[in-house]
Amino acid sequence: MNKEELTNETEWWLQQWLELINSYRFKKRLERARNYARQGNVLSIEFQEGKAIARVQGTEAEPYQVSLWLDPLTDEDWGYVIETLSQRAIFSAKLLAGEMPKNIEEVFAANGLRLFPFTLDEVRSRCSCPDKANPCKHIAAVYYLLGDRFSEDPFILLQLRGRTKEQILAALRQQREISTREADTGDRSNAVAQKSPNMARQTRVNLNQFWDYEDALDSSLVVIAPSPSSETVLEVLGPIPLQPSAAGRALMETLNGLYGNIGQQAIVAALNRAG
Incomplete structure (x- = not known):
């Protein structure tokens, strides 16, 4: 599929991936890679942790070994992303339902991060073939087939950044449980304060005015x-x-x-x- 073949019905993550591939300036190499992908030369693609591992049949008897990966986000970065996702109810609901939110890139951008790479230079790759160019036609053929895998399971994108679908959903559920417990604790504190006025006076906190701020705010x-x-x-x-x-x-x-x-x-x- 080339850029001209993209329609409004094409999933947004697949559109971005194919646009990234088509930005490669060596068009003849891309054409050879597209033919490799169409002719079934990519024998297999597996995902091991944060890498895509593929076997591509070339001119030699033995298939070439290809690996692709992105720079993973740190645990701290993922913590920020999960926290932001949990605060956006529509995003959390879609993810927990197994659906990739349309604007999930906004969550990464809000934390100074990015889900999609800007250029192909950010896609790390290695091939066992003797071709010194990178990407070679074997690597580029895997690029095209990855687009199909993204279409089948867009959560692979998140896995290439260091978190599987199961890990993200588990972290979101845990975050929601924490938020629910904190809300319940707040409700119980309010109930105790209403039943025990003396306790409320001892803490010298007026819960009804806790969030009030009487001074004028600086307009800036x-x-x-x-x-x-x-x-x-x-x-x-x-x-x-x-x-x-x-x-x-x-x-x-x-x-x-x-x-x-x-x-x-x-x-x-x-x-x-x-x-």
Whole structure:
């Protein structure tokens, strides 16, 4: 599949991967690699920890051994990513349902990280063939087949960055359990304070005014900005079950326009109030 063959129905992660491949300047080498992939020369691809290990049949009797990997994120980086994911309810819900969120790259960007590599130079690779060029046609053939694997299981991208699907889902569930326990603890503390006024006086904390701040805020500290997610409410809820028709499409366009205008008006109203 080349760039011209991409459609709106193509998964976003596959689009990004193929665009990355097509950015390679040696087009003839890419064409040979594409033919290798189409002709079945890539005999197998397995994922071992954070690496893709492949066997590619070349001109020799024995297949060449190819390995591909990305620089993994550190444990600290993954901690930030998991925490941010847990704070974005729609992302957590989709991941726990086994679905890759459309804008998950925003979570990595918010922590100064990136899921996708910027260039092919960031994709580490090695081949046992004698060709000194990198990527050779055997490595590039695996690039194309990886696109198919991403289409089947987009969580492979996360695995190449150092965390399997199971590890991420387990960490998200643990984070949600912690948040639930903290919320329950807060509720119990409020209940105790209401039942025991003397205890509340001893701590000298007025829970009803704990978050109040009576002094005027410096205007430079107040930042009003749109949500970091570009998804509208309609996109989050999914398609409305309408029969495909001109009337149905017109209704969706009208609703999208309304939600867009409402979002803009909310920002303007907030800015006016802040002023």
